[in-house]
Amino acid sequence: MGKGFTVVVGQHVKSSVKCVVANVYSPCALNAKKTLWEELSNVKAASQESIWCCCGDFNAVRSRSERKGVRGRNDQAREIFGFNSFIEYMSLLDLPLVGKNYTWFRPDGTAKSRIDRGLVMEEWLLKWPMCKQYVLRREVSNHCALVIKSVEKDWGPKPFRSIxxxxxxxxxxxxxxxxxxxxxxxxxxxxxxxxxxxxxxxxxxxxxxxxxxxxxxxxxxxx
Incomplete structure (x- = not known):
């Protein structure tokens, strides 16, 4: 555990694959975010596992288009650069987003952003290639819940064929x-x-x- 994150190592029940899930709840201040990124990078560097998923509230965006209606962010450019650098250093991939383009909404609807996301390593996608992140409806929070899952269509039994x-x-x-x-x-x-x-x-x-x-x-x- 670290300040703003919890890392769990476990075994996926159905496939018996050993994997790592890092749950993130990042602070708002940029310096505190940098500390979290550095500590989490060190944890991964010391890990023997290659199948990683980092998910949660990163309190950061990857581009200006992921924030709407939020003003007065003088450090936004540095935040974007630092967050993208962290993702690249960790060799993480941004899963396809399904449902909504934003995950956080101000109660009065004047601002929105995508500060919650699921990031995985390439090895994760090799195991679950259909994996995506699904944005659910907001219920009791300003944040939308995210569900990361691999959906493989089951079209039922194969048809009876003849020649x-x-x-x-x-x-x-x-x-x-x-x-x-x-x-x-x-x-x-x-x-x-x-x-x-x-x-x-x-x-x-x-x-x-x-x-x-x-x-x-x-x-x-x-x-």
Whole structure:
């Protein structure tokens, strides 16, 4: 633990990957931010782990466009330079942002900024390449909650595929009917249908090899 950050080393349950998560709550003063950046950089340099995620309220932006309606910041240019230098030195990458462009809002709506973010090392993205940071609705704070997650679309089971040549083969339809009648499965009609389709798929693979052989090899020979 340091002033403004907590570092946790743990194991991701589903993948058993060992990783590091640094939760940041940065002070407002630029000198205090610099101290936090330096201390956190030293912690990472001494770490043996390569899969890192730094997330939280950094109280700093990477460009002027990430702050709107905030005036009187004479140190903004130095803050931007220092924060980007810290990110580069740590070899961190800014995850894609989903939901909103800003994460902090003044209650009266006159100012907004993106001072909360999730930064990861390249090794993190090699493990979870679909990882993004999602900005949620504000509930009890001026800050929006951030959720870092890897979303991989599950389109369900693979479709049942067939080859047109099968239906031209003599005896194919009779073989399918006989196989279908021979399957003995339990459950309601939908469950039975699903189980029979799975069994039929396996038998068709065997039948295809015996009758047609390897279609890819055959195709290459013909060409």
């Amino acid at each position: 047109e040549a099968w239906f031209l083969e003599r005896g194919f339809n009779i073989m399918v009917k006989d196989k279908w009648k021979s399957f003995s499965v339990q459950g309601n009609k939908i469950v039975k249908f699903k189980k029979k389709m799975k069994l039929l798929k396996s038998d068709l693979k065997v039948w295809n090899r015996e009758v047609f052989g390897n279609l890819h090899t055959t195709k290459r020979r013909i060409l």
